[in-house]
Amino acid sequence: MFLDFLTATFADHRDADAIVWRDLACSYGWLLEQVRAWGRRIEAEAVRPGTVAALEADFSPNAVALLLALVEAQAVLVPLTGAVASRKEEFLEIAEAEVAIRLAADDEATFTRRPCTAAHPIYAELRTRQHPGLVLFSSGSTGKSKAAVHDLVPILDKFRAPRHARRTMAFLLFDHIGGINTMLYTLSNAGCLVTVEDRSPEAVLGAVEKHRVELLPTSPTFLNLLLVSEAYKHHDLSSLKLITYGTEPMPESTLRRLHELLPRVELLQTYGLSEVGILRSKSKSSDSLWVKVGGEGFETRVVDGVLHVKSRSAMLGYLNAPNPFTPDGWLVTGDVVQQDGEFLRILGRQSEVINVGGQKVHPAEVENVIQELPNVVGAVVFAEPNALTGNIVCAQVALAEKEDPKQLARRVKQHCRERLPPFAVPVKVILVDEVEHSERFKKHRPR
Numbered sequence: 001m002f003l004d005f006l007t008a009t010f011a012d013h014r015d016a017d018a019i020v021w022r023d024l025a026c027s028y029g030w031l032l033e034q035v036r037a038w039g040r041r042i043e044a045e046a047v048r049p050g051t052v053a054a055l056e057a058d059f060s061p062n063a064v065a066l067l068l069a070l071v072e073a074q075a076v077l078v079p080l081t082g083a084v085a086s087r088k089e090e091f092l093e094i095a096e097a098e099v100a101i102r103l104a105a106d107d108e109a110t111f112t113r114r115p116c117t118a119a120h121p122i123y124a125e126l127r128t129r130q131h132p133g134l135v136l137f138s139s140g141s142t143g144k145s146k147a148a149v150h151d152l153v154p155i156l157d158k159f160r161a162p163r164h165a166r167r168t169m170a171f172l173l174f175d176h177i178g179g180i181n182t183m184l185y186t187l188s189n190a191g192c193l194v195t196v197e198d199r200s201p202e203a204v205l206g207a208v209e210k211h212r213v214e215l216l217p218t219s220p221t222f223l224n225l226l227l228v229s230e231a232y233k234h235h236d237l238s239s240l241k242l243i244t245y246g247t248e249p250m251p252e253s254t255l256r257r258l259h260e261l262l263p264r265v266e267l268l269q270t271y272g273l274s275e276v277g278i279l280r281s282k283s284k285s286s287d288s289l290w291v292k293v294g295g296e297g298f299e300t301r302v303v304d305g306v307l308h309v310k311s312r313s314a315m316l317g318y319l320n321a322p323n324p325f326t327p328d329g330w331l332v333t334g335d336v337v338q339q340d341g342e343f344l345r346i347l348g349r350q351s352e353v354i355n356v357g358g359q360k361v362h363p364a365e366v367e368n369v370i371q372e373l374p375n376v377v378g379a380v381v382f383a384e385p386n387a388l389t390g391n392i393v394c395a396q397v398a399l400a401e402k403e404d405p406k407q408l409a410r411r412v413k414q415h416c417r418e419r420l421p422p423f424a425v426p427v428k429v430i431l432v433d434e435v436e437h438s439e440r441f442k443k444h445r446p447r
Contacts, residue, residue, distance in 0.1 A: 002132060002153065003072050005160045006188055007032060013190040019061050020194045020211050021107075026061045028190065034062065038069035045099070045111045049074035050127040052096055052118040052135075056080045056088070057103040059170040059195040064183060066101070066109060071152060076118070076126060076133035079175040083439035084137070087145070094147050094320050095135050096120060122149045122316050129153075135319070136177055136274045139440055147319040148274045154313040155180075155277060158297065159188040167192045167239070168215040169208065171199060171222070173440060178246065178270075181278045182217050199441070201231035212239040217270070219441040220250040223258055228377040228400070232261060246270035248442050249348050249364035252289055253371045259287040271346070275324065275331050276311035290343040306350060307335045336362065352445065354382075357389040359423040363445065366393060366426065369419045370412055375399050378435035382445045384428065395426040396446070398434050405431045 010018070014029030047053055053075045057063035070077050078095045080088060092100060096118035102110050126133045126149075134150040168186045170193050172178035186193045194211045196204055205226070207213065223245060226232060243258075243265055250269065259267055267286040271293045272278030280295025294300050297312035308330040317323050325331055336353065338345040347362045354361040363381035370379040378398040383391040397412060409429035416425040436444040 034065035054078040054097040205235040209235040222441040251368040392427040394428040
């Protein structure tokens with residue numbers, strides 16, 4: 001019913017590769033049968049329409065088939081990964097999960113009933129609509145993770161129109177709006193989803209080479225790690241046609257170097273949020289940070305330098321936080337942008353802006369300048385309280401080769417003085433072994 005367009009695609013491409021897992025390919029015919037088999041298992045386990053079902057997995061053939069079967073069974077799906085293992089019980093409580101399903105390393109599933117009744121008003125709304133749902137947790141990098149609840153029907157509707165079929169890397173995580181979007185886009189167009197369990201640059205590019213991946217959706221942090229590792233020197237990347245990047249600001253120096261190394265690969269900035277979904281985007285060029293976002297079902301506007309989005313597929317609300325939408329349905333994203341006609345340049349989160357004596361400093365702009373320097377392979381900029389100015393700018397810097405910390409601090413400050421206003425120049429420069437990042441490959445900013 002909800003997946004009629006997907007199952008029709010599966011049936012029309014029975015012999016084509018649907019998913020590559022542990023270097024073995026599963027066909028669309030196999031996937032279609034597995035979705036039906038999991039549907040029977042779900043019925044046997046008494047997972048009724050409206051049941052809140054947590055699914056702990058990574059991308060695998062059975063994870064994909066089970067996820068789709070839960071959607072067809074009109075469940076409310078709560079995807080979880082090993083990346084949130086330390087917060088798993090907290091997330092299960094917030095989601096009011098009634099069933100917990102875990103896929104083990106051998107891809108076999110265990111169903112566990114939880115002593116919980118999902119009674120949140122948003123769940124009642126989904127049951128009234130008789131629609132499947134999706135619960136996504138934010139990364140919680142600026143505080144407590146928020147649980148966004150979606151009606152899956154408007155999200156699925158975006159994938160009914162046929163687009164390009166590509167061999168696509170499932171890099172973004174199973175519990176991430178970008179990962180779900182990648183999966184649905186690939187399968188709805190009879191592409192091939194290439195999965196990886198190791199998301200290191202060597203393993204990812206090895207899979208690109210071996211399985212002739214055409215599309216790599218990832219993050220600026222991972223792309224910087226790729227450049228630093230020089231893994232691109234060890235693999236044939238001739239199949240790669242498109243790299244998309246999002247989730248955080250891209251340093252211009254990273255984008256420029258990537259474009260120089262892979263001139264035949266299109267580099268496309270993407271934009272999306274757990275609350276509204278993934279917008280269609282168009283970069284001004286592969287080496288430009290200016291991007292046009294929107295597309296059918298989305299509206300955008302900029303108010304006082306902050307991006308607002310209205311989406312037909314917006315979430316119904318949070319389980320554990322107030323409604324963030326304006327009375328007329330706009331989400332204030334918190335992303336600070338510059339505007340040039342239809343194009344935007346995303347400067348970073350409003351919550352990360354450093355106020356130095358009344359002047360605003362965007363960490364991503366300072367990081368970009370620092371990463372222009374020779375021997376610098378990564379930088380993260382953050383605020384430290386100061387009695388005179390309110391805050392000072394600090395920077396952690398990672399290097400390719402050893403260097404005297406004092407000499408590094410002088411180099412960084414001198415270069416920043418030449419490229420930035422005085423209030424944006426780092427007062428403290430701290431040498432670190434590496435710039436820390438989350439399992440979602442986003443920078444960790446010290447607080």
